[in-house]
Amino acid sequence: MAEDLSIIQGDKIAAYKSIIPQIKALVEGEPDLVANLANTVAALKEQFGWFWVGFYLVKGDELVLAPFQGPVACTRIKKGRGVCGSSWAEARTLIVPDVEAFPGHIACSSLSKSEIVVPVIRHGQVTGVLDVDSEHLNYFDETDQQFLEELIAGLDFAV
Template structure:
């Protein structure tokens, strides 16, 4: 099935309010996790033009790279390492205005300057994270946190 997104530009809140129902429509009724994660990151990348957006999924004692959009990325991240591993360990969203100032930051790309990582929590356990990087300092804020947490919460990971 061919899908087209309606991309709007303007206020960040309006952009999220436009893309969220479109993501919901893309994943609704589709049982395949990889397909849904792939379409979610593609829609977010297309709407916001972020440097990198993708999922890491918990496999054993590591986060393993899942569907993403952007340059090649770190494949495996240990719990507690970098922004993604710390978000996993602390089970909370991290907004990092300057990745160089984050203790233990993992530089998958030297072009990444700021980052937001949202844990995917199901049944009280972190099962993955949504990771978004920008090439601009201080790019992410409370608006991003609220809407990205909403997107992550709405995805079906019970496959």
Template sequence: MAEDLQVSGGDKAAQYTSLIPQIKGLLDGEPDLVANLANVAAALKEQFGWFWVGFYLVKGEELVLGPFQGPIACTRIRKNKGVCGTSWAQASTLIVPDVEAFPGHIACSSLSRSEIVVPLVRNGEVKAVLDVDSEHLAHFDTTDQAYLEEIVALIVI
């Protein structure tokens, strides 16, 4: 059954390799964007136990909070503001080892220490961003980037 996530151990790459086919199964045949974003956020949170995992959707001149897992979050983020708004403006993944050192970081929670933001780009336009926060410094790397970009590419928007 697609709703039964099999959480695996091992190194980071092995965990992603195990998780991606399961995410494909969750998304397969489901046309609803909110349902798909919610399940992807939940699958990532369940597998990795990160502090916060969620999506912000581009709506006009702002990113608006979408499905997420974790504590209450900022609702709206302007373009070029914080890590999410900067990733949106640059249409590129940002890895931030220490959010306190990022100019203009928006602190939705003081517990967040590092972050990765992956834009969901379709037809040359950013439609949403995947935002992942950790309570640990320097938690994310290029392995996370590669696999999270692969996961985001699976989402139909």
């Protein structure tokens, strides 16, 4: 596929329905994990303009920063710590309307106000997380959860 994306304006559902097939086409047949993670976050950032979007990968007893788009980020997160570590520990998506109200939130940037973290589950194990931050309170909802979970489950790369 050409590396040009078709970015649409309009409602969130239409945006997800447009960008998800494009991301799948970008990573299809490409065996390199870093390239696929990088293109996935770049496409999401371009479509939605989120403050921060990226992956953390499980390495031993920590999540380690992987490809992302946005300001510099925390490099390592322990299991159960912050939103990302909690999503990993619980193996479920977490939507946080106000990060300041989340017990143990790790503030990589004071500009981040809300967050959604989707675990990447392969062969019954969490192998990483997709982390998305917004500079607006209460930004993410069940629509984001549904489509981001669909995206992560449907990507054919091993994490």
